[in-house]
Amino acid sequence: MINKSVLLFLFLSLTTFSQNNFDFVKINYKSFLLDEREEYGCFLYEETTLVTSNLKSFYYEKARDTIIQTMSMGEMDNTSATYNFTYFKDFEKKQVYLNRDYGLKKIIIDSTNNIKWEITKNRKKVMGYSCQEAKGVFRGRNYKAYFLKDIPISNGPFKFDGLPGIILKVQSDDGSVNIEAYEIEYNKDVKFNFSNPFEGKDTATWYEFKEFYKRRLEKVKNYNPEDGMSFSIPIGYIEKFVDE
Template sequence: MLGQNKVLHIEYDYFFKDYYPEIRLLELVSNNNESLSTITRTIMLKKYGEIEASPKSFYHSYYKTKDSITSQEKLDALEHLVKESLPKFNWHLTGQTKTILDQLCQEATTSFRGRNYIAYFNSKIPFRAAPLKFNGLPGVVLALYTDDNKIAIEAKSIAIKNFNGPIAYPFTEGNETITWETFVEKYKQSWEKHKNKVGSQIQSIGSSSSMTMGIPKVSPDLRMEVIVEGN
């Protein structure tokens, strides 16, 4: 089997723009049977300069097998373990190429839960791996972008190391998991609660107030998947 007794380790810079640009560290470990993507926040880029943040101020894990993925989701200060079947992607090879870390990569495009993605993968590395929920390309994904310039994930280091045994399940065994559909419903309920709260606050200010206050975009969390339109 490809990658037997070996493990692939990639570190990515993960740029995410929502309220303000933000840089995260994304680490991927894969042995072709399981993979683990871990995200920590490293730098928050605000209007008045860079602010160093504790890596533990934001922490997500995605544990992927050949059949399913379990992800750690935070909503209303509560953490949920969401387990779903491995998503199926309709990849389109464009014929374009790009060199990343001296690796010649092919370009492929797809759409996933409200966003359009451009991926660059290398088929010569003896693994099949991609960060987060992505899968299905015949190689290793070294970069992933959205066409709205909100997300950019780029490999900054890659290594293949000796490794025996499965990649450990990162969550506490026995903790309850919920389905993706259940999480979506919880997310929508949270969205409505936040919108109603914001509407009440704006109404209490009154139209005669000299304060200029637009309606803020309500986002219980920064997400790749667009669960609620406009999020």
């Protein structure tokens, strides 16, 4: 049973959200990907942070410590992973820049608002907030997203955006992907520098990246080392890089 002080806190939080015009909000998420149904499988366990206004945003990914046992890939040890990746969205230009290049060594430029959402009447509690459900298809998977209209910023974690409120939770219908907020901060008085950190860097389009990854995948598949070892890479992670 929820006590009165918790209910009062949630009510005051929602009231505060609805009464403020946001310069930006900061949301921390836990992001989990485990797909063992692909030929080679993929795994990610991350701490991610979204800092966003209505015009621009940053999304940061870093690995979280964990060791899990999977059915097809055996033990997955994330304890020594030290990567940090950045996604920068510019909604005026309808572009997202990312330095997670999977070996291309260029900044990849993709487009925003890639998902055609269908908003449903279903709702789900996320962090105590009543969020509305939307369904959409994004690069190989069907998703449900849960957004909060009280924060009127049309953005969310990773490349999920385009809804009339901030997205606090995303989950794929196949159970492989789950991204869920656990902390929200906002301050309309503090200014945040939303300058593009990748300006002037060597870039590639999303199509060019897909062509590169396809060639890399074929090279790995056809590689036969003398000692009989095998190598593999997945066809994608949260999003599929290679069309099936």
